[in-house]
Amino acid sequence: MDPQNRYENVGWTRKTTTKRVEMTTQETLAVAAPVRSRRRRRGGLGAYWLLVPAIAVLLIGEGYPLVRQVIMSFQEFGRAQQFGAPPEWIGLDNYRELFADAQMWGVVVRSLVFCAVNVALTMLIGTGFALIMLRAPRVPRVLLQVSMLLCWAMPVIAAMTAWQWLFDSRYGLINWTLTNLGLGDFTRHNWLIEPLSFYLVATVIVVWMSVPFVAFTAYAALTQVPEDALEAGQIDGANAWQRWRFIIYPSIRPALTIVLMLQIVWDLRVFAQIHYLQGVGGVPSETHLLGTYIYTLGVGQSEYGMASAFALFVLVLTLILTGRYVHALLKAETV
């Protein structure tokens, strides 16, 4: 039994009488979307045609370079090869050298920790802000939303300039404030020289930048929690934690799960902020994360073979970390 056939017939036979050949995209989509969500129609070639633009762009922009990256990861590919020397096939040597490199493992571990801390903070603060938005009266709420929007819209380089000055050791506002609040002598305190402190600064910046996305998504999801459910909870005498745990959280969980996965992916390959901070100060070899390490290997030192091997390793690592979520998402697909 296939109730969708009904729509199919209605939809397509009507269309065949259409004389116009030129149609807008939207019309195509209207035609292509006559089915109730989730109950997907067994597609003919139509579905494939719709995928053509996306697949073409992905193949060109990512697929082809990725294939070359895989090939390069098995080659000796450095500056000489860039200048025309034939690349030598060296099998797994790049990988062997990479895995024997203690610095590389340091980078991996630091990145994992950095990612975990940043994702956790971002999710907590973002959800917290969303709850505040929900409870605050209109004017403060809009103010908070505008503020979030402002920092979300700040281009990375602009934001980094601001933070560079805030944390500046001689003229920075943060040192001045801490000293004047009597929290100790922060005169000329250097925030970037110790790796841990460097990562603290990076965390502040990354969290500051990522919270708005989480806050907005969580807030949008929260506005969809039925008011009745909340009120029912209140009448039952549930306290705030119980309301969160048993009513609110379950209903925004799907939203948070996807945001969580995205944050893991993004924070694991954080690049721009770290790269910028390394330019400002600190000790680069002790502050590399995955992104900057690949960049230094490839663009910096022209070790493209090694950089490619490492990038592929990072891809695998990301897949492992997000595997649970991807698996859950795929399971939902097959239903």
Next chain:
Amino acid sequence: MSTDTLAADTRVRAGTDRARTRRLRRSTRGRLWGAVAVTIALVWAFPAYWILNGALQPVEALRSPTPSFVPTDFTLDAFGRVLDGDFFASLRLSLSVTLICVALAVVCAFVAAVAISRFRFRGRVSFIIVVLTIQMIPPEALFISQYRMLNDWNLYNTIAGLSLLYVAAVLPFTVWLLRGFVDGVPVELEEAAMVDGCSRVRAFFTITFPLLAPGLIASGVFAFLQAWNEYTLAVVVMEPDNRTLPLWLRGMTTVSNEAIDWPAVMAGSVLVAVPVIVFFMIVQTKMTQGLVSGAVKG
């Protein structure tokens, strides 16, 4: 959201929002949350304010022993210094690349989202896996291949080439976002309208499309941000004279034999941020709706 319609839901939501607000306004608790919200708003927006503050003062103010929290030596000189031909050339380049990227990404992603949301076909799950995986590729090691590819196709140093790479970079996320969104639009609405005598096309435009708009906008915003902010790839595939805005901005901080004009850098930062903020303000309401109805449905 499985049974009631989106439109109805939106109305209900708007209603509850209003009721909620009314109740909150009166309560002390509401006022407390309001105070918290305002405090956070100020703290979070502070770095943005600090940039503006720095842009409106001479450089000495930045390096004075006590910070000047408001531009007491107010001057617009810094803006005058950065608003030159280079800025407008970069602005044009950035706008072209970004807008093309947004348009292409939204269209390609939308079409693909419809396919995976509405059809069952061989390779569907594989496509989804590919889309998810591509998002995880670290981009830094792809540059050399991307450069060579564009060069072979005479797309080096062209807006088309750079846009193409940007589209590819944002497409996985936008497909994903829109797919969830298309999933959420019930076809029954459209059909109801058709029963009333609308053509399918009209039904689509009057009923479905307005509901899709937030999703399209949310994905557009994402594409916009990525293309507007990116600067490592732009070094690789564009000639030195063609700088996108972030590179123009960075150029000012890497001068080697003269003083860095920090107020000008900050003025430049403000100028680079303005188009994004304007764009965000325009689409703000729709965008937040889009985030939830789309990304969130999964």
Next chain:
Amino acid sequence: MKLSTMTRAAVVTTVAATLLAACSQGSTTDDPTDDATEDAADEGADEGEATDEAEETDEPAETGGEASGETITLWLAGETDTPVELEEWLVTAFNEETGATLEVQRIPWGELLERSNQALPDPDNTPDVIEMGNTQVPTYTSVGAFEDLSGLLEELGDIGPEGFIEAGTYDGTVYAVPYYWGSRYIFFDKAAFSDAGLEVPTTLDELSTAAIALREAGDDGFSGLWLPGQDWRNGISWIFAHGGDIAVKEGDQWVGALSSPESVAGLTQWQELYAGASTAPQDGKDAEAWVPFNNGEAAMFMAPSWARWSVEETKAEDLGAFALPGVDGGVAPVFAGGSNIAISAQSQNKELAADLMRLIFSDDYQTMLAENGLGPANPAFTELMGDDEFAQAAISAAENAKLTPASSEWAAVETASVMEEFFGRIAGGEDVATVAAEVDGQLADMLNG
């Protein structure tokens, strides 16, 4: 159903066509070369088109005067290092001389290596003539990036410094020649010196004593000598002054020399100076060394000669300069800053590129370099740099200047920030001999490829 499939196909094709149209529009309506040329104010309005045509022509240039329509590209390193007047002169003179067009592109130092890696091997996008930092050049001579200049050398006249030519030579062939040299010396506040009753130091020891005394006389945060911790380009002067070196070639192997007794002596003196006289951050680099000086937070700083123009007017009256003194007096060997210039091996217009090189080494251009404070490659013009104390400091410092090891792998050392971190650790108070030995091993690994 067949018909419907066809309809769908037709629609999709239309969509695809629209997409393609959007793509091609992107590339044609907004050709980026327009932007580039609009900015070059003094050049002809139709130059943009000329550029486009030239880029499509693959044929090499014919002889000089008949090359109209041809365009060659010159990459200058740094956004402002070569003054604009010099660039304009080159563009005009080149056009008069050859009839061809010279397009000058300025590459920020931070992008230079990355862009060179991409463009130099590529006949379509390579600059024809390229300026490169003297420490970066060896990396490219060894991979065949540059044209052999042996045939041109004689025409270019007397050139130096010798160290720059060495940096541009690989296997006995000269691939890159000196473009200009700069040298580092000490800028000081004459008023601060006279207030403290100090004389201009004549040995390195005296310099340390003076700097420490000034620091102690000043407020908290005041530097006798502003000495950022990771500023290795200035720091290595102390190694050189004591007769040490970064790395030396033994046979065909590079061996780190930072842990030699001479280097350690220099580094120890530098470490004491940093601890006693400088409040600069441990991770500070050589950028903007004049800022604390302008702010009244430092009595001395060490920088290349052009830093003079960044000193504020109020401070400029009392601004003095001296070359870094040697251990036993005289002038210490400092790090020789500056650039080399070369013709790309992939240039499609080597004749025109050679014409440009001749112009750069012409008397007129060498004069302009010297008058703008850039050390001219041709020593005959050095005296045109002037005879005030700044010029004298620059010239005497340059006489003894030294370069980094001429290994083709040196660029890797720079991109990995090895020297920055090394000096940063010493500034942080770590044991000099231990750190030096450790970094020597690292250098040997990297320099020998």
